[in-house]
Amino acid sequence: MFSKYPIKVDYKKEVLAGLTAFFAISYVIIVNSMILAEAGIPPELSVFGTIIISIIGCVAIGLFAKVPIVITTGMGVNSFFTYTLVYSLKLSWQEALAVSFSASVIYLIVAYTPLTNLLADAVPESLKHAITTGIGLFLVIIGLEKGSVIVKGDHTFMQLNDFSSPLLLMTLFTLVLTLFLFFKGIQGSFFIGILITTVITNVFNIIPREKSLFSLQAITDYPQIVGKLDFSGFLSGGFILGTFSLAMILIFESMGLFNGILPGIDNHRFKKAFRVNGIVMLFSSLLGTSPTIPAAESSTGIQEGGRTGITAITVGICFVAAIFMIPLLSFIPSSALAPVIIITGCLMMQNIRFINLVDLSEWFPAFLMIVMMAFSMSISDGLAFGFVAYPLVKVFVGKIKQISKMTWVISALFFAYLIVKIWI
Template sequence: MYRWVGLGYPSILFLLKDKGESHVSEKVDFKKEILAGLTSFFAVSYVIIVNSMILAEAGIKPELSVFGTILISIIGCLAIGFIGKVPIVITTGMGVNSFFTYTLVYSLKMSWQEALAASFCASLIYLVVAYTKLSQILIEAVPDSLKHAITAGIGIFLVLVGLENGGIIVKGEHTFMELNSFQSPVLLLTLASLVITLFLFFKNVQGSFFIGIIITTILANVLNLVPKAETAFSLSEITNYPSIVGQLDFSHLFSVEFLLGTFSLAMILIFESMGLFNGLLPNLSDQEFKRAYRVNGLVMLFSSVLGTSPTIPAAESSTGIQQGGKTGRTAITVGLLFCVAFFAIPLLTYIPSSALAPVIIITGCLMMQNIQHLNLDDLSDWVPAFLMIVMMAFSMSISDGLAFGFVSYPLVKSFVGKAKEISKPMWLISGFFLIYLIAKVWI
């Protein structure tokens, strides 16, 4: 027996066995998988440069860490594709790298070598959860309302990322954000790209996202609408890359700062990865989730050895899923494209953010449809979900949004006399996130 279930998006359906053995249809459209991989790669390719620049503020030379970023992305995508068999991009997390630089290095005064060691230890804690029953206990403890909120929250997070990267919204003079001037060529190019991409999308053109990216990139460069970003990255620097490999410093392993930083990072990695896997592919069977979750942990552990910040499932994977990516072939395609990126780092700067922004905005819009599954009449369900969704967006942090949702859920349920409905694991998760929020006071 088989049943049709949705991913939270109206146009993505997967054929599932009743026992939940597989989320993948027996018929695989290889063309769609490749197009999905291309779309996901271009949507996430900015990580190559941006991650290196953020780590540069921690003291790691960007012209060297860029190779670590690409290498771990290749390993992550190929591993999740061949072993995990899901269309998810595994790469360095954009929120996690900020925690690495601004919390571990800036606030806790670690060297970048010590921060890599803390990342390694946090990854070990992640693996303990991944390879024990803890992962299943934790995921089963999360109520459906918060699961849907995670997907919707990631959606609105992506929308804001797209609006900002596309120059549609900017920091206001009297407010934290406002609509950009219509004299801005970036805004005009993004709006034109959005119209083109939406037209292709609603006409059900296969590869609509990818085609939109290509058309916008050509227009931007031929008409010189947006200046090409300058980059100092070069393949010739790869001979110096070994100088940052394996540079983990455990000399302050038992210091308060090291332990606090490691625990906080582990909390982010465990629950943000769990939330992203279930938010991007909520219909994964237990076996599929465990396999993908464990693969991510192993890749994550290796990332610190390669001299870069930890990996997580990329939220931008949803762009490829929306384009029809259903299997690990999508992730493998992305991994191969990261290989090509070794030789084409400067060429990536020709792709304007205006070309990528519409893809991210539309994908976020589709993910936000999960709000329809929330019971808005039950405020004890809706309020924690609402807090999770808006805090993901306006704190620009998926992990902070998760914390607000998980901490508020048992509180609200207790206020309305439904404390008995909350499982012990859920209390435990809420307690962990409360510790995480309290720890932010000191770090």
């Protein structure tokens, strides 16, 4: 699907794919800022860092790697930034930005050396497909939660929401509408579903719109958080531990997402995309925000027909427009976005058919990776459980020769990552 050979470009389809991907990921503009606010970064300022780095990331990967991938601040990575680096390791947000910068440097060292191929080739085929499937299930749960189809239960961690919920009913309406358009092969089905639901909910005031906390005027104060990296604790245990852990997450989560979102991508384009992300990631800390990764929601644009960098550039242009329309983003209800995310996750989960379900030594590590990604709500934690389990199970069944030296190294690093999580 994403080979090195040139393909005929359908510009209309690429632009529609870009619009769809942007609306699917647009929530990151507000949500990322609110998560970083708990680390001490003013949300009305960090929102501009989120937008600017997304513009740079999408345009750069579209121009230089020519892939339909959205590069933006990572959901999950931003939680690590706030709750691990700042809350657990007691770093200031300025020191956490310095940790992000240092971890990005390690990422770039891997990206521009043979380590990239060594690490990519060391991932067993079953785990490669498990990454795609796990990300798919992860997206499905996000979509169900985002659309209020599932909520936290009184005695369980999730349950079906009450059908009196307008948000739930609108999500189901949009899901049926979008599926109908999708199965009929109507171009722009995802985007049309988002647009129709947004119009209906706002015209009839079905879902009350929350007042926006952000304004364009705050951009004049944005330079206050630019370039505020603090390396004063560079040799402290917390700084070193945070850098190592974050580098592990960024390298393997990005690698997994690129391979998961772009199945069949050739090595040349993979390397370009991987390197572009590393350079953009380096700038994210300078701009006062958390590190960037390829967004799983990029798949919504790909399912809409995005095949080239034009899709990514379109998303970048949308992020430019978002600077001037931050308050207007609150008009798009989550019930309009959730079905797109659910359907995309479902399509990604089809990769489970490539995993050998008969051989339990292949299936169990893959299964563990899939369920842990989804139910821990962390792609990096899912990766860790899968990679640690793989050599362990192979040893148990006497197939130790199937484990390469680099696979052992990756497993050991992820085991160290899990130990670090226990320690902090």
